[in-house]
Amino acid sequence: MSTRTALVLLEPTGGALSEVSAESLTFARHAAAEVHALVVGADASTLAEEAGRLGATVVHGAAATSGDAFSAYAPAAWAAAVVAAVEASGATLVLAAGTPRGNEVLAHVACRLGVAMAANVVQVDGDDGGSMVVSRQVLGGTALEEMRLTDRVALLTVAGHACEIEPAAAPAAAEVRPLDVALDPRDLVVRVVETVAGEPDASGALKSAKVVVGAGRGVGSADGFKEITDLADLLGGAVGVSRVVTSLGWRPHHEQVGQTGSRISPDVYIPCGISGAIQHWAGCSSAKTILAINTDAEAPMVTKAHYAVIGDLHEVVPAINEELRRRRG
Amino acid sequence: MDVLVCIKRVPDTGGAITLTDDGMGVDSRLLGHTVSPHEEAAVELAVQTAKATGGSATVLTVGTDDSIEQLRNAVALGCTSPVLVEVEPDRLGPADVAGMIADVVRRHEERGTSYGLVLLGNDAADTGDFQVGVRLAYELGRPVVTGVSRFEVDGEEVTARVESTDGTDVYRLPAPAVLTVMEGGVEPRYPSVPGRMKAKKAVVETVEPTHEPVGNGRVRLKLPPAPPTRVEILGEGASAAPAVVDLLEKLGVAR
Ligand SMILES: Cc1cc2nc3c(=O)[nH]c(=O)nc-3n(C[C@H](O)[C@H](O)[C@H](O)COP(=O)(O)OP(=O)(O)OC[C@H]3O[C@@H](n4cnc5c(N)ncnc54)[C@H](O)[C@@H]3O)c2cc1C
Ligand SMILES: Nc1ncnc2c1ncn2[C@@H]1O[C@H](COP(=O)(O)O)[C@@H](O)[C@H]1O
Numbered sequence: 001m002s003t004r005t006a007l008v009l010l011e012p013t014g015g016a017l018s019e020v021s022a023e024s025l026t027f028a029r030h031a032a033a034e035v036h037a038l039v040v041g042a043d044a045s046t047l048a049e050e051a052g053r054l055g056a057t058v059v060h061g062a063a064a065t066s067g068d069a070f071s072a073y074a075p076a077a078w079a080a081a082v083v084a085a086v087e088a089s090g091a092t093l094v095l096a097a098g099t100p101r102g103n104e105v106l107a108h109v110a111c112r113l114g115v116a117m118a119a120n121v122v123q124v125d126g127d128d129g130g131s132m133v134v135s136r137q138v139l140g141g142t143a144l145e146e147m148r149l150t151d152r153v154a155l156l157t158v159a160g161h162a163c164e165i166e167p168a169a170a171p172a173a174a175e176v177r178p179l180d181v182a183l184d185p186r187d188l189v190v191r192v193v194e195t196v197a198g199e200p201d202a203s204g205a206l207k208s209a210k211v212v213v214g215a216g217r218g219v220g221s222a223d224g225f226k227e228i229t230d231l232a233d234l235l236g237g238a239v240g241v242s243r244v245v246t247s248l249g250w251r252p253h254h255e256q257v258g259q260t261g262s263r264i265s266p267d268v269y270i271p272c273g274i275s276g277a278i279q280h281w282a283g284c285s286s287a288k289t290i291l292a293i294n295t296d297a298e299a300p301m302v303t304k305a306h307y308a309v310i311g312d313l314h315e316v317v318p319a320i321n322e323e324l325r326r327r328r329g
Numbered sequence: 330m331d332v333l334v335c336i337k338r339v340p341d342t343g344g345a346i347t348l349t350d351d352g353m354g355v356d357s358r359l360l361g362h363t364v365s366p367h368e369e370a371a372v373e374l375a376v377q378t379a380k381a382t383g384g385s386a387t388v389l390t391v392g393t394d395d396s397i398e399q400l401r402n403a404v405a406l407g408c409t410s411p412v413l414v415e416v417e418p419d420r421l422g423p424a425d426v427a428g429m430i431a432d433v434v435r436r437h438e439e440r441g442t443s444y445g446l447v448l449l450g451n452d453a454a455d456t457g458d459f460q461v462g463v464r465l466a467y468e469l470g471r472p473v474v475t476g477v478s479r480f481e482v483d484g485e486e487v488t489a490r491v492e493s494t495d496g497t498d499v500y501r502l503p504a505p506a507v508l509t510v511m512e513g514g515v516e517p518r519y520p521s522v523p524g525r526m527k528a529k530k531a532v533v534e535t536v537e538p539t540h541e542p543v544g545n546g547r548v549r550l551k552l553p554p555a556p557p558t559r560v561e562i563l564g565e566g567a568s569a570a571p572a573v574v575d576l577l578e579k580l581g582v583a584r
Contacts (some may be wrong), residue, residue: 310566
């Protein structure tokens with residue numbers, strides 16, 4: 001059993017604990033004897049109960065000693081808060097979710113503490129208190145690297161779905177402790193000055209969809225998507241595409257699934273005319289059921305799928321749409 | 330504005346991956362090589378920025394002389410004066426790479442070229458450390474934004490845009506700065522014929538690494554077991570539609 005104290009940087013959304021932060025807390029509990037959490041730019045007291053339920057004993061609420069510096073996201077300032085919380089808690093393990101902000105802030109922390117950082121960790125393989133070996137996703141999640149962390153503070157970000165969210169055995173509300181953070185003006189040079197609301201249907205809808213209809217090079221052209229979008233609409237789902245489709249400009253990038261696009265985990269994924277390259281697979285492999293439609297019975301997407309239809313998507317997809325409409329009457 | 334863009338040669342693993350016998354790397358003997366789509370976007374942004382501001386786009390990599398292939402590809406797209414920090418990259422960690430890039434930036438500055446922007450990918454396609462850009466910024470004492478999909482330069486001010494789930498986060502920061510780029514904001518161009526000719530002739534500046542690497546802590550790589558083929562073929566062509574809809578109904582997604 002580890003004797004470490006872990007510090008988890010929370011990324012709350014709309015005043016509540018986000019799923020990724022809940023995963024990070026659960027992960028931290030498995031890796032450490034005691035877990036503290038850190039909240040920056042939000043009210044720590046509203047999160048104390050939920051964080052406590054997931055095993056945190058203390059929630060540090062960061063406040064800048066001057067002004068409202070944490071009202072807008074500033075990666076270096078957030079990192080300064082993490083460093084202050086490490087000192088206050090005596091943590092020798094710091095975790096954040098493997099999100100853009102989690103990775104960004106911990107990279108800053110790594111520089112400030114002069115230590116290594118492991119991104120997208122899925123498990124702790126061993127820990128003797130001084131040296132810790134972790135497994136982390138590399139090559140877009142298709143391989144794992146065992147990495148040894150030997151610095152006085154081990155830094156890691158937790159890959160999405162690395163563990164199931166699990167409440168602590170004896171949950172209790174965490175103690176809230178204010179944390180004063182002295183910032184250098186340089187910590188605020190890079191700061192969000194404005195957030196422009198996105199298109200209502202950007203990648204958020206794709207990531208949360210229960211059904212995703214995928215489309216790849218096999219669609220043939222930007223004009224070939226009518227039947228694909230119809231199928232997605234009939235199933236109340238979203239469209240996800242391969243990189244070939246976005247790089248040819250047939251569909252916007254926020255629809256891309258894969259290593260450099262979105263990671264999706266729908267109940268059903270229906271990839272049409274997608275070969276199933278590992279970089280695409282990295283984004284869709286957590287779909288519960290995969291139904292591939294492809295002319296090539298040997299395509300990796302077909303051999304990795306649960307179900308497949310072999311044939312031209314321009315014939316198969318309209319036939320499915322018609323059958324769906326017919327049964328609905 | 331003069332821009333430096335950093336790219337990394339990686340194996341182009343479309344299909345299955347095989348590891349080397351010692352488990353320390355990917356067996357890439359039979360594979361082609363490429364760079365990450367994020368870095369392709371960074372190269373495109375570097376070339377566009379150089380053109381719009383009357384500056385240059387220098388391309389750099391840290392790796393073996395095989396990486397000259399990727400440097401030449403970037404020259405074909407409009408970069409100039411390719412730089413190779415020649416070193417076996419397998420044992421390097423992100424702090425080592427950042428230190429080596431910083432040394433080149435400082436050396437070029439002594440020679441009279443100051444980079445207003447250094448662009449990198451958000452994460453490398455193979456090691457995915459998500460940190461070389463930030464480490465470089467700390468080495469150079471410059472501001473950094475990660476995950477930028479688009480940016481504009483107005484004199485010495487950079488406006489960078491990062492796509493997030495809430496929309497687009499806008500940052501305004503002074504140059505010189507470091508930006509790490511996320512694919513999706515620009516469409517990389519294809520090389521032109523004159524570009525390819527230029528790339529063939531380009532002289533690569535080769536630099537010796539300056540410090541002893543601290544390393545990357547790698548113990549070994551491992552592959553998850555390949556899932557067994559479990560596919561059930563529902564049919565061929567349009568005649569499979571009823572079976573498909575039966576399945577969708579069974580899964581509860583066809584209302
Ligand atoms: C570092 C890196 C990151 C990457 N990131 C991503 C990523 O995030 N997402 C991603 O998708 N890719 C990514 N890629 C690209 C990836 O390697 C593949 O090139 C890409 O996924 C292939 O797209 P595709 O399946 O649409 O095209 P292809 O590989 O060309 O496959 C087309 C498929 O369509 C089938 N087909 C053709 N015509 C028809 C028809 N009429 N009806 C039915 N089937 C048909 C063919 O049999 C074939 O299987 C990345 C690559 C690299 C190197
Ligand atoms: N060996 C290298 N040579 C040049 N640039 C690199 C190298 N390794 C990483 N980079 C740059 O740093 C970015 C982030 O890499 P990483 O932090 O390793 O995920 C990459 O997208 C590249 O732009």
